[in-house]
Amino acid sequence: MSVSSLSCQVELLTGIEDDHGGVTVLDLKEPMNTQQFASSLRASLSHWRLQGKKGVWIKLPIELVNLVEAAVKEGFGYHHAEPKYLMLVYWIPETVNTIPANATHRVGIGAFVMNDKREILLVQEKSGKFRGTGFWKIPTGVVNEGEDICIGAVREVKEETGIDTEFVQVLAFRQSHKAFFGKSDLFFVCMLRPLTFEIQKQELEIEAAEWMPIEEYAAQPIVQKHELLKYIIDIGLAKVDKGYAGFSPVPTSSAFSSNQSYLYLNCKDLSK
Amino acid sequence: MSVSSLSCQVELLTGIEDDHGGVTVLDLKEPMNTQQFASSLRASLSHWRLQGKKGVWIKLPIELVNLVEAAVKEGFGYHHAEPKYLMLVYWIPETVNTIPANATHRVGIGAFVMNDKREILLVQEKSGKFRGTGFWKIPTGVVNEGEDICIGAVREVKEETGIDTEFVQVLAFRQSHKAFFGKSDLFFVCMLRPLTFEIQKQELEIEAAEWMPIEEYAAQPIVQKHELLKYIIDIGLAKVDKGYAGFSPVPTSSAFSSNQSYLYLNCKDLSK
Numbered sequence: 001m002s003v004s005s006l007s008c009q010v011e012l013l014t015g016i017e018d019d020h021g022g023v024t025v026l027d028l029k030e031p032m033n034t035q036q037f038a039s040s041l042r043a044s045l046s047h048w049r050l051q052g053k054k055g056v057w058i059k060l061p062i063e064l065v066n067l068v069e070a071a072v073k074e075g076f077g078y079h080h081a082e083p084k085y086l087m088l089v090y091w092i093p094e095t096v097n098t099i100p101a102n103a104t105h106r107v108g109i110g111a112f113v114m115n116d117k118r119e120i121l122l123v124q125e126k127s128g129k130f131r132g133t134g135f136w137k138i139p140t141g142v143v144n145e146g147e148d149i150c151i152g153a154v155r156e157v158k159e160e161t162g163i164d165t166e167f168v169q170v171l172a173f174r175q176s177h178k179a180f181f182g183k184s185d186l187f188f189v190c191m192l193r194p195l196t197f198e199i200q201k202q203e204l205e206i207e208a209a210e211w212m213p214i215e216e217y218a219a220q221p222i223v224q225k226h227e228l229l230k231y232i233i234d235i236g237l238a239k240v241d242k243g244y245a246g247f248s249p250v251p252t253s254s255a256f257s258s259n260q261s262y263l264y265l266n267c268k269d270l271s272k
Numbered sequence: 273m274s275v276s277s278l279s280c281q282v283e284l285l286t287g288i289e290d291d292h293g294g295v296t297v298l299d300l301k302e303p304m305n306t307q308q309f310a311s312s313l314r315a316s317l318s319h320w321r322l323q324g325k326k327g328v329w330i331k332l333p334i335e336l337v338n339l340v341e342a343a344v345k346e347g348f349g350y351h352h353a354e355p356k357y358l359m360l361v362y363w364i365p366e367t368v369n370t371i372p373a374n375a376t377h378r379v380g381i382g383a384f385v386m387n388d389k390r391e392i393l394l395v396q397e398k399s400g401k402f403r404g405t406g407f408w409k410i411p412t413g414v415v416n417e418g419e420d421i422c423i424g425a426v427r428e429v430k431e432e433t434g435i436d437t438e439f440v441q442v443l444a445f446r447q448s449h450k451a452f453f454g455k456s457d458l459f460f461v462c463m464l465r466p467l468t469f470e471i472q473k474q475e476l477e478i479e480a481a482e483w484m485p486i487e488e489y490a491a492q493p494i495v496q497k498h499e500l501l502k503y504i505i506d507i508g509l510a511k512v513d514k515g516y517a518g519f520s521p522v523p524t525s526s527a528f529s530s531n532q533s534y535l536y537l538n539c540k541d542l543s544k
Contacts, residue, residue, distance in 0.1 A: 020399065065344040072337040080453065081353035082374065087453070096476070102354065103375040103455040104417045127292060145376045146449045146456065172519065172537035177418045181352060181359065183375040184418065186458065204368070227524045231535055235542060244541040245517060247444065252499045263503055265444035266538070269516040270507060 013044040015056070020098075022055035023048055028064055038070040045074065049092050055099050056090040106180065107143040108187045109153040112236040113165055113194050119211035120236070121194065123160055126207045135222045136212060138232070140187075148262055150249045153190040161209045162200030165192035169246030170264050171235045174228065189232055191239050191246060245269060285316040287328070292370075294327035295320055300336055310342040317346065321364050327371050328362040378452065379415040380459045381425040384508040385437055385466050391483035392508070393466065395432055398479045407494045408484060410504070412459075420534055422521045425462040433481045434472030437464035441518030442536050443507045446500065461504055463511050463518065517541060 015023035025044075041058075048056055058076065060067055062084055076088040080102040091097040113121040122136040130137060141156030143149055150167040157165050168191040179185035201209040214233065223229040238244035247264035287295035297316075313330075320328055330348065332339055334356055348360040352374040363369040385393040394408040402409060413428030415421055422439040429437050440463040451457035473481040486505065495501040510516035519536035 062344060062350060065341045068340050069337045072334060077355050078334060078353035078358055079355070080374075081350040081358060082454075083349050083351070086350055086353060086358070100452065101378070101414065101417060102453070103378050104415070105377040105379050105458070106373070106375050107377050107456075107458070129291075142373065143376070145373060145454075148449075149447055172535055174524070174533055174535045175421055176533035177420075177531065180372065181374075182354075182417075184379075186377070186379070228535060231522075231524060231537070235537060238542050238544070242541065242544050244544075245538055247519070250503075252446070252503060259449065261446055261448040263444055263446045263500060265503070265507060266517055269514065270510050272510070272514045272516075 010039045010043045012047055013040050013058075015044070015048070020055065021053060022057065023053050024057040024059065026059050028058070028060060028067070032064065032067060034066055034070050037067045038074065041071065041074050045090065045092070054091065054093055056092060058088045060086050060088065062086070103183075105175075105184045105186050107149065107152075108185060109141055109143060109149060109156060110187060110189050110232065111139045111153050111157045111165070111192050112171065112189060112232065112239075113139070113157060113163065113192045114214070114236065114240060115194055115197060115211060117211075118214055118240075120214050120217055121157070121161055121163060121199075121209070122212050122217060123201070123209045124207040126205050130222070133222065135220060136210075136217060148249070149188050149190070149264075150262060153188070153192060157192060160202050160206050162202075163197070164195040166195055167249065168193050169239070169248050171239055171244065171246040172231070189235065191236065243268075282311045282315045284319055285312050287316070287320070292327065293325060294329065295325050296329040296331065298331050300330070300332060300339070304336065304339060306338055306342050309339045310346065313343065313346050317362065317364070326363065326365055328364060330360045332358045332360065334358070375455075377447075377456045377458050379421065379424075380457060381413055381415060381421060381428060382459060382461050382504065383411045383425050383429045383437070383464050384443065384461060384504065384511075385411070385429060385435065385464045386486070386508065386512060387466055387469060387483060389483075390486055390512075392486050392489055393429070393433055393435060393471075393481070394484050394489060395473070395481045396479040398477050402494070405494065407492060408482075408489060420521070421460050421462070421536075422534060425460075425464060429464060432474050432478050434474075435469070436467040438467055439521065440465050441511070441520050443511055443516065443518040444503070461507065463508065515540075 013025045014027055015025050017023050058071055071088050076090045079087040079089040089099055123139050124136060139157050139160045143152035154165050154167055157163055171189045171191050173186055173188045175186050177184045199209045218233050245266045245268040248267045249262040249264050251260045252263045285297045286299055287297050289295050330343055343360050348362045351359045351361040361371055395411050396408060411429050411432045415424035426437050426439055429435055443461045443463050445458060445460045447458050449456045471481045490505050517538045517540040520539045521534040521536050523532045524535045
C-alpha cells in the first residue's frame, strides 16, 4: 500500500525507475480510495515532472478497477491490457513521445506432415471459416504466449490428430494484417516428420482427421481457388522431392538475455 | 446511444453477432450514466444467455472510462487495450473458454546492408542497451502496426542513415520470449541492397553512422562475445559469397482476406 489512509498529507506513489528515464508504479495491490489515489497521483506526477522523468507507467490489477477512471482523468492513456491487469501510461515531456508500442502480431503455424506413402495429414474443423464446407486442411493453430514455433507446431499436430512428430523446418511464412482485433498475423508453414501414424482426433474442435494422398488434397476446389494453399503444396513437395531448403531452428544465446532462443536459418547453404 | 435515458424501462445494449456464437457491443459512443449502463448490461447478459451466446465483447472508448468498473463488477474481464479503447470480454457458457488470446509478439528487423567494397552499414545508438559502449551495430528497428517486414526494413535503414535500399531477402529470424511487457519478439535478419551511399544520420536516436569493413565490424569484442551477432555475419557473408538462399517476399492472396499479403519463401529452391 503506497498511500497513507489516515493522514491528511498526500503520500507519493512508489515508482521503479527504468533505463529510459521512465518510472513504473507496480506495487498497487491493496484496495484504495479513489480520491486518495487521485491526490497521490497528482502529487507524484508533479514530483516526477520536476525530476525530469519521461514515461510514467501504472500497472493496475483488475481488482483495482475503481482507480482506472481517476488515472485517465489525470491524463493517463491505455497502453495495453491482459486478463489480470491494465497498463496505463503518461508521457511527461514536451518532446516526441517515444513510448514503445504494444505487441502487434499473433503467430500461427500450419503443419505439413507427410508419410512414406505420399499421404498428408489433414483435418476438418468444427468451427471457423471452413466449417461445414467439407474442406480438408492441414492442421493449423496459434502459438501460445512464450512458446517457440517449433514446439507449438508439434503440440498442435499432437492435440488435433494424436500424431507424434519431429519438427524439421520452417518452409515459408506469411505476414498478413488486420487479421483479428486490427492486429497482424505471422503464419509459419512448417514441415514435420511423423513418428506415429495412428490418428486419434480431438473431439472438441476437429470433425475428422485422416491421411490423404497429396493429389487428392490438391484437387479440392478451395485449394485450386487460393494461391496461398497452392503454394503450400508446391513448397512441401519441393521439400520432399527436390531438396528445398527451409529454415531450421538452431538454439542460440542472445545479447539481450541469458535465455536460449531459436534462430531459424538455412543450415544447408550456411555450411556450403 | 443504446440506452434510453428517460424511461424507467431497461433498454438492452445493441450487439453484433459473430461467426463463433459471440456478440460484440461496439456502438457505445455517447456519455452514459454508470447506473443505467450497469442495468442495461445485466439485462442484456440475461438476454444473451437465453439466446445461447458464448463470448460477449464490449469495446469501450477511453472517453467512456466511467463504465469500466461497472462492466468488471458484472463479471467482465480485460481482453486487450489500445490507446483509444479497452476491450472487455465475458464468457457465458459452462464449457471451456475458447476466447482467442491477444497479440503475443512484437516484430523487429535487423538490416544487413553491404556495398561493393565489402563495407557494411553500421550505427551507434544514443539510447538502449549499447549506449555509451562505442559498439557499432547493424540498423535495427520495430515494424509498425500493419507494416510489412520488407517495407519496415527499408524504412528503418532510410530513417536511421539516410541510405535508400532495395529489399532482397529475409536471411534468418530469431524468436525470443519475455522481451518486453512479458511479450515475445520475432527478429528478422534482412539483406538489403544499397541504392545510395551518402550517409545522413538521424539526430534523435543515432550517435554515429558509417560504412565499415566487415572484418573490422566482426572484430568488436561484443560481436565476439555474442553467438547471435556472429551468426549474422556468417549468414550475411554466406549470402554475398556462397549463394545462401533466404526467403524472398512474394505477393499473394489469402483464403481469409482479399488483401494482398507477402509470403516469404526460398524462391531459388522452389524453381529448381
